[in-house]
Amino acid sequence: MTAQIIDGKAFAATVRGQVADHVARLKSDHGITPGLAVVLVGEDPASQVYVRSKGKMTVEVGMTSYEHKLDVDTDEADLLALIDRLNADPAVHGILVQLPLPGHLDEALVINAIDPAKDVDGFHISNVGLLATGQKAMVPCTPLGCLMMLREHHGSLSGMTAVVVGRSNIVGKPMAQLLLGDSCTVTIAHSRTKDIQEVTRRADIVVAAVGRPEMVTGDWIKPGATVIDVGINRIDAPEKGTNADGSVKTRLVGDCHFDSCAEVAGAITPVPGGVGPMTIACLLANTLTACCRANG
Numbered sequence: 504m505t506a507q508i509i510d511g512k513a514f515a516a517t518v519r520g521q522v523a524d525h526v527a528r529l530k531s532d533h534g535i536t537p538g539l540a541v542v543l544v545g546e547d548p549a550s551q552v553y554v555r556s557k558g559k560m561t562v563e564v565g566m567t568s569y570e571h572k573l574d575v576d577t578d579e580a581d582l583l584a585l586i587d588r589l590n591a592d593p594a595v596h597g598i599l600v601q602l603p604l605p606g607h608l609d610e611a612l613v614i615n616a617i618d619p620a621k622d623v624d625g626f627h628i629s630n631v632g633l634l635a636t637g638q639k640a641m642v643p644c645t646p647l648g649c650l651m652m653l654r655e656h657h658g659s660l661s662g663m664t665a666v667v668v669g670r671s672n673i674v675g676k677p678m679a680q681l682l683l684g685d686s687c688t689v690t691i692a693h694s695r696t697k698d699i700q701e702v703t704r705r706a707d708i709v710v711a712a713v714g715r716p717e718m719v720t721g722d723w724i725k726p727g728a729t730v731i732d733v734g735i736n737r738i739d740a741p742e743k744g745t746n747a748d749g750s751v752k753t754r755l756v757g758d759c760h761f762d763s764c765a766e767v768a769g770a771i772t773p774v775p776g777g778v779g780p781m782t783i784a785c786l787l788a789n790t791l792t793a794c795c796r797a798n799g
């Protein structure tokens with residue numbers, strides 16, 4: 504069997520189009536423009552790329568983007584003071600602090616300083632608790648994007664067996680909560696899981712979010728299962744030759760070995776072009792939701 508490709512890039516463009524239509528109506532009918540503030544501390548190259556891409560898409564859907572770039576050695580007190588100002592600013596409906604933060608900053612303290620109503624990442628402890636208890640929460644963007652693709656592909660997920668590989672607070676745990684909310688039978692597998700291939704091979708849905716290039720191979724997958732690959736890993740690709748400076752060219756791969764998984768799976772998300780674009784689309788959707796709730 505050769506898997507159907509779940510086109511996250513196209514789906515994300517549709518979601519962004521719907522967000523843009525709604526933003527245009529908010530502007531014309533109510534004079535309201537949703538605003539998203541993104542805070543980046545330091546100069547981590549991957550984070551800079553993400554922040555630039557988020558800012559560009561925010562403007563493309565008609566929202567206002569506020570970017571705050573702070574020195575790598577910014578004091579915790581200064582960062583918290585900025586968050587207080589953004590919490591109090593009525594033009595800012597969503598606040599995102601790009602992670603990881605430099606080591607001297609307490610990530611939990613910083614995230615929990617964000618007004619939960621503006622926490623478009625869904626990382627604040629109140630939103631984590633609301634999601635875990637099935638209440639109306641801001642839902643983390645990456646797992647939300649995965650759920651939307653699964654619902655789009657399958658319709659109802661009720662009664663399906665799902666295995667989430669990875670137990671991070673950002674993806675693994677909220678993904679498991681969302682799948683449970685859609686009445687899947689959910690297992691979280693991780694680095695200490697015994698016979699992990701046996702566990703994943705029982706699943707109708709495998710979500711891989713471990714940050715290890717191409718770890719999940721075709722023999723981990725039940726024939727016909729749906730594979731959602733959250734990983735974005737850059738690996739050396741000597742077959743592509745070298746750059747002008749003599750360094751080896753690289754390529755992006757997921758946490759799943761695409762070719763072998765696609766041989767067995769019924770459907771699979773590619774990397775790039777799968778989960779990544781959906782994450783940003785969901786960030787914009789969350790910002791719109793926060794703006795609508797703030798304005799009754």
Ligand code: GUN
Nearest residue numbers: 599600601602603624644
């Ligand atoms: N770093 C990697 N992924 C994310 C994310 O979804 N949100 C934030 N704030 N930082 C990240």
